[in-house]
Amino acid sequence: MQINNAVTRLFNIRHPIIQAGMVWAAGWKLAAAVSNCGGLGLIGAGSMKPELLREHIQKCRAATDRPFGVNIPLLRGDAEELVSTAIAEQVKILFTSAGNPVKYMQRIKDGGAVAVHVVSSVRQAEKAESAGCDAVVGEGVEAGGHNGADETTTLCLIPLIADAVKLPVIAAGGIADGRQIAAAFCLGAQGVQIGTRFAATEESSAHERYKRLIAEMGDGGTVLAFRKIGLVRMLKNDFAGRALAAEAEGWNTARLQDLLGRKREMLGIFEGNLREGEMEAGQSSGLVRDVAPVREVFARLMKEFDACCLDLQIAARTAFIVDSPEPQS
């Protein structure tokens, strides 16, 4: 089997499915499992100190000889150290998010690594391209965790970015099944990044209660909160309800910061505190109905994608005609 689209070639992987480097869920075990299926696993450095990141990189390398990467949120105070750690450990694929990648680009390129940046607007995609990135992830507001202020959805964001940049575009936000992967390809993406579906796998390092909550949620199971201090999508729970109520009352940033406190994501995702935790997850949680092994999830994604491509061929042949429409007189 040839590796033959821009995304599979860039990462030297078999399938253009990338597992998002989520805080508290994406350790070496998840990343290695995804890479072993022929996708691209990412270690989520956002919840790791440099020393722990080094350990995860080393364990991941022991668990797979296929390519994997690291995701580094640039809002971290020690982002530079995390980048240096990944480069020192010979990681060849770096995803950056939540910030401007330009100041890290030289170091990434000097380390011989591929640079990918996560964006939520056309302007950010253009900046990533001119900064020297090799690909961009266009992340719609469906995504769990931090979101762009524009709240542009994946359906609108991907064609806009595909029209604006020459770089390969990877679609993220709201994708949990193969129908949506096919949809992302239609929109102009050449790969997808999937978070929530992989957060609810056996290999995810998240707490069992968090995983089960994702599987149990139907549509409408997430909310966007904290617009004033940094927009976040999370599962509905007591804490999320209090956050929305505070916003409706017009609380200022200081009070909201106080309500949010520190390490809420750890409390929710890693410790499984269903009432008080910030359960970051995407709208695709509505489509996640079980906690399954990565291998099973991966097989489903591909089967659903293949079925969908066939359906679309049939739809194309039967529903549309190729000649231009003729107005009746």
Added chain:
Amino acid sequence: MQINNAVTRLFNIRHPIIQAGMVWAAGWKLAAAVSNCGGLGLIGAGSMKPELLREHIQKCRAATDRPFGVNIPLLRGDAEELVSTAIAEQVKILFTSAGNPVKYMQRIKDGGAVAVHVVSSVRQAEKAESAGCDAVVGEGVEAGGHNGADETTTLCLIPLIADAVKLPVIAAGGIADGRQIAAAFCLGAQGVQIGTRFAATEESSAHERYKRLIAEMGDGGTVLAFRKIGLVRMLKNDFAGRALAAEAEGWNTARLQDLLGRKREMLGIFEGNLREGEMEAGQSSGLVRDVAPVREVFARLMKEFDACCLDLQIAARTAFIVDSPEPQS
């Protein structure tokens, strides 16, 4: 050419492209133009009194001998009268939105008309199905105008609804080009409803300034406002900015109602007041780059769709393999 998917058969149309019945933009001229291209034009009764609706129906019938329909927002105090008017005028396709269709179903069916309801959640889709609707429009939060409180996006909503109901599903919200139509088909839709793109056509009855504003907006050009009194998506302008500021300050419903006032949509869409009007439009405005005749828009949609189906076939053949993934030992 055979009519051969559930949506084209239901409406007896050639192409499963439905033009949304938008307030102030969707009069007889737009509806007839879309129907004459082989899609389904809808007259938007939301901005019409019964007498004016009757006039538009009669003019539409004189301008096309192909099927067309009427969209009736059920939040209108005189919704019953609008339904009766459409039935009395022998309209055979009724779309309802913003309310519960069950109390109108008998009258619609007695009139020999097809009933379609616009929904924004799985539960609403299930209710529409059990009420006796013939199809549902699943409308994601990308859409212009009124939106569901869950804020579920089209990418997530359509597969969820397609899994939940047996009815044909029509995708709406965020769709302005053929790539997105193909994506909607992948997600499980059998047709699409398009608003904003058709609002910015020559045949639309909206004001020229409103149409040009849609064409000029890039990504991030819309906001969601008025969560407390009825969520609405509109283009950014002075009024939208004041609405967001009021919400950030925690204004109560009475003050927000006062700020909104009455007939803001008319002021914006029909009268073209760029500062003070409520310019209802969807996120797909970022993808609308001109004001064009319906015939031209329609031809582009089909050309883009066809190209996209071909691309996806290529992607399917080259990027994925059909056998299941093999973890490396």
